[in-house]
Amino acid sequence: MENVDLNSVKSFVDTLWVINCAILVFIMQAGFMCMESGLSRYKNSINVALKNAADFGVSVVIFWVFGFGIMFGTSYKGLFGTDLFFLKTDIAEWMTYFVFQAMFVATAATIISGAVAERMKFVGYLLITILATGIIYPLVGHWAWSSNYLANIQGTESQLLTATENARHTGWLSDMGFVDFAGSTIVHSVGGWIALSAVLILGPRIGRYSEANKGKFTGSSFPLAVLGTLILWFGWFGFNGGSNGAMDDAVPLILINTFLAAAFGLLTGLATSFIIYKKPDAFYVILGPLAGLVAITAGCNSMTSFTAIFVGIVGSLIAIGVNELLNKFEIDDVVGAIPVHLAAGIWGTLAVGFFSNLEILDTGLTRWEQIKVQFIGVGSVGLFAFLGSYILLKILNYFYPLRVSALHEELGLNIAEHNAVSVEHDLISILDKQSKTEDLTIRGPQDPFTTGGVIGLYYIN
């Protein structure tokens, strides 16, 4: 009985760690929000912020209703889960795992929002979120991760273990030996694939690739975008650390590899921008560490720090290259979601095959077999996520055009989609009303902290 108590205390330590990490992953929503809102133009910044809050609501609700069941329920031939809907369980370990996984699905969803920013309807975005978190993510998640579920549960009743042994909870990819520790493929590249199919269907923003603009739009606030990047980095400690499922001696190395890959990714971004532009480019300083983080996510527990650094550097270079490539082909990804989450995610997952310690992976495969399986995983998940979302979005787009009208796009989605105004806009309305009514007693906004307000304060009344 003594032993049981010690086990239960250890189990509470693990629960505490996983729950803390889940809470850290939650705040990544704020990170994405700041990053994407800062990189979007002012006239769309409110729309971007609201999307990032709303998709969390949609995705965790979907996940609770059936996503978690499809992903982790008793497997039907390794393809999808068939129970655990509405999280019907009394077992605390399952609840803990649900908390952690619910934060993950929200991350996968929110990756898309930045790519499609500034021209997509709000409702259309919510529909994509449902598609991503209700169908695509839990299915590929089942293929690769449903067996992790059991490995993470400690001290559960024998009844449960027997039941699951019988039910064969494992997806076909994990059965083959595919390894994606914290989701370079399952979370990040899946989000990236859906983002890619969405931006292909939406097309680029008006004027983005016009002669005059030279592919540059000015974001509303780089400091906000950098704040978002740092918040994402902060949350990533939980993302990768919590994927260990327990507090044990593996955790410190996971965190070290995580921040070293990010740090080298950042320096790579800096160095590349020095070489290309002779100046440190703000966007590269954001792309770099995020690409490093995405790349190391799949193998942070199974690589030496030297390898992690290599993975981070190459991930950063790949993201920068893909970013240039997308612009060359005029594929308009507002925040670099595809380079960072898709491209670096693929690289990181393949890198597990090439470089990870096979003993830690513990799949029983040889090096070449592991490499092959990683390619199969990346390919099958990519094919399914991209084609699935492309076809479904094409159909959806046919019945409900996902893109806002050109007028709304020029006007900005803050006003067009949310009736949200600004002091500057207030001023225009007042001037308009004055000229129409010739009633000069209508007063403008008076605020010595905004230019619109200053004009209102001094010249109108």
Place this chain on the structure above:
Amino acid sequence: MENVDLNSVKSFVDTLWVINCAILVFIMQAGFMCMESGLSRYKNSINVALKNAADFGVSVVIFWVFGFGIMFGTSYKGLFGTDLFFLKTDIAEWMTYFVFQAMFVATAATIISGAVAERMKFVGYLLITILATGIIYPLVGHWAWSSNYLANIQGTESQLLTATENARHTGWLSDMGFVDFAGSTIVHSVGGWIALSAVLILGPRIGRYSEANKGKFTGSSFPLAVLGTLILWFGWFGFNGGSNGAMDDAVPLILINTFLAAAFGLLTGLATSFIIYKKPDAFYVILGPLAGLVAITAGCNSMTSFTAIFVGIVGSLIAIGVNELLNKFEIDDVVGAIPVHLAAGIWGTLAVGFFSNLEILDTGLTRWEQIKVQFIGVGSVGLFAFLGSYILLKILNYFYPLRVSALHEELGLNIAEHNAVSVEHDLISILDKQSKTEDLTIRGPQDPFTTGGVIGLYYIN
């Protein structure tokens, strides 16, 4: 002796959890700051930000000096505590509890700041903070929570337990069986009641309900407000999770109920704004999840997730309704503090009576008795908090008018209360000075990143 060690390790696990949660509750200060500053106009945004920092300082100092003693000291007839002033104790468990509770009192205080924004004197606000955190909050807190204190302490010396048995540390409401797990009433509705009495005394902002404005002022930054909302949500995991006082199997369900209520609250806000305005309204996306969070706070540990969702949805609807009602009666609450914290807080506390698992509540009451007690708790706390603060603020307002002058209000509190300027204001001053002195060598602010600076750069010099 073996057993003692295991107990002490478990006790450290609990301490770690509660302290982590306390730190999460701390960051809610930043959440309130961002949310309230973002929803206020630019000319008052600095004032709002400073109030949110300053009230933390005031409230924890007050709480340390005597608030904690009134709330958790040896009870005088169940009405107020009589010792523990200046936190005179060597027991680590009491200190841990103080850390957690000090973050709570700061939350209760800061709820008020948003409601009274844009027209209240800074010093007046500090006086309200003293009133709220030194008198009202610790008194009602004693009534309802002083016995929780003991339940949370594990492994303390028998001397302590005997002392407290004798002293009857329990407040009259908890003796009756009133349950408010993490403070829907004690923290949120108390903050809301004081906010209500303050805005009634202050009156609405100039022009808020004028014909021209139609009850709308444009906030300085919705992205900042959404960031604040997400930070609050983040902190709420600690708010509700830490109220468990230990890391045990109850924690995962508490967190799940917390984020499900918030997520459904958010979707309710979205859906309601679609119905009313045909568009997703930014303010409702903020109100919704916060109302869900406040509502589930009282019963997150004693409800099924289905009930928690219902509580969140209804909480969100109530908050939206009360928000409309306040505007109808021209009661001006800048950030929706009263709908969210007061209205949803009352609902959440009553919901415990209606829906919570009586075994988990463990009050020994029948369903109807529990409902009755919840009404008594909500009513007595509300009556005391509202009347007490109304009377004290009326008296205070008589000797020291709490509202700034109309001129200061128009000018904005950044300048009026803090001499804080802006680039736009700098420009005005320079233009003014040039015209008066006819000395055109006076230079304006030169900053190609602000319109004022652009004018300064190109037209003045």
Place this chain on the structure above:
Amino acid sequence: MENVDLNSVKSFVDTLWVINCAILVFIMQAGFMCMESGLSRYKNSINVALKNAADFGVSVVIFWVFGFGIMFGTSYKGLFGTDLFFLKTDIAEWMTYFVFQAMFVATAATIISGAVAERMKFVGYLLITILATGIIYPLVGHWAWSSNYLANIQGTESQLLTATENARHTGWLSDMGFVDFAGSTIVHSVGGWIALSAVLILGPRIGRYSEANKGKFTGSSFPLAVLGTLILWFGWFGFNGGSNGAMDDAVPLILINTFLAAAFGLLTGLATSFIIYKKPDAFYVILGPLAGLVAITAGCNSMTSFTAIFVGIVGSLIAIGVNELLNKFEIDDVVGAIPVHLAAGIWGTLAVGFFSNLEILDTGLTRWEQIKVQFIGVGSVGLFAFLGSYILLKILNYFYPLRVSALHEELGLNIAEHNAVSVEHDLISILDKQSKTEDLTIRGPQDPFTTGGVIGLYYIN
């Protein structure tokens, strides 16, 4: 064997605590970023933000390569460490300690960035970061902290302990009995000394002390600066709490002393600004709590709360005084880094000698001996950090001028150093291009959420 298991569970609890604290210290990067970006003018805000992200990358890489080895490797005569480069170790406890210490070195580095803001070259700043984190910080860190390292490791193999006994891992200052619990001197004053030597070499910003400006520049966003202050405060719980190296009964008092010193520091800042300016000054509300936090960092585990409060109040007063003094001597520190981190850091370290509980310090020294040793520590670290950085920067400045050109400074570092533009700047370019080419079909930025965009929307096209 039973015992070993319990020890390992306790060790995991400690690891969890230290790692959580390290993650909290990480987010201080975002705190510094927001605080410094908010206090800088718009035209430099992107530059400031990028520096705060980039220095984290540089400093943790340097620290991993050799900084950690110099600081904690086997000591050469108590002066510097000689191994552990590239963190070559398999011991999880060392890795945990590395995670925590890597976040510390990044904090020391980022302190400097605010002081030198708005006129230093980006590359020059990266060079200072290398100097600070590769040479100065790890050397003085070795003197004072290398023995802490061992004290923090629990349950390690006897092999390790024997090896380290033989190698004498202790620096000369810790051998003397110098105590700086969480780094008032080693982290904060070191950052402050380097900042001082840098601003002396750089000189003040153009116009800062001109007749017209009266020493005032208007920061880009006080709400952002207050957000930064609150994030720093949040992270400081990890900074001081994690320095305990374990989760035990000392932690709650450490946190209480930390937030009480900060809270009283804040109130002191408020009170002082009321006395001097008759109004609560925004900058003092930021300086106050930060100075209180820096001051209590050295002794938060060895003082009563009453003493901690005294230390916080005096720290706040000293910071405010030094801030005035710097302005009097026209030493231009943009964000008050020197008053806060250097001045309050010195005070806090000396206060340990005067007021700390000698039993807790456990140095075997008498009161007067302890005071003397604290002075020796503060003096020797200060002399080395200031002179070392001053000489090295002078040499560096000779070959590579650290200051940007006057033109770049006026233009702002966003554009000059990063080619980062703004909507306002876009507008200027368009107007310019239109007037040169007489091609009125060139369109301006169209954004009803910015004044520049409004002008572009209504008047150009």
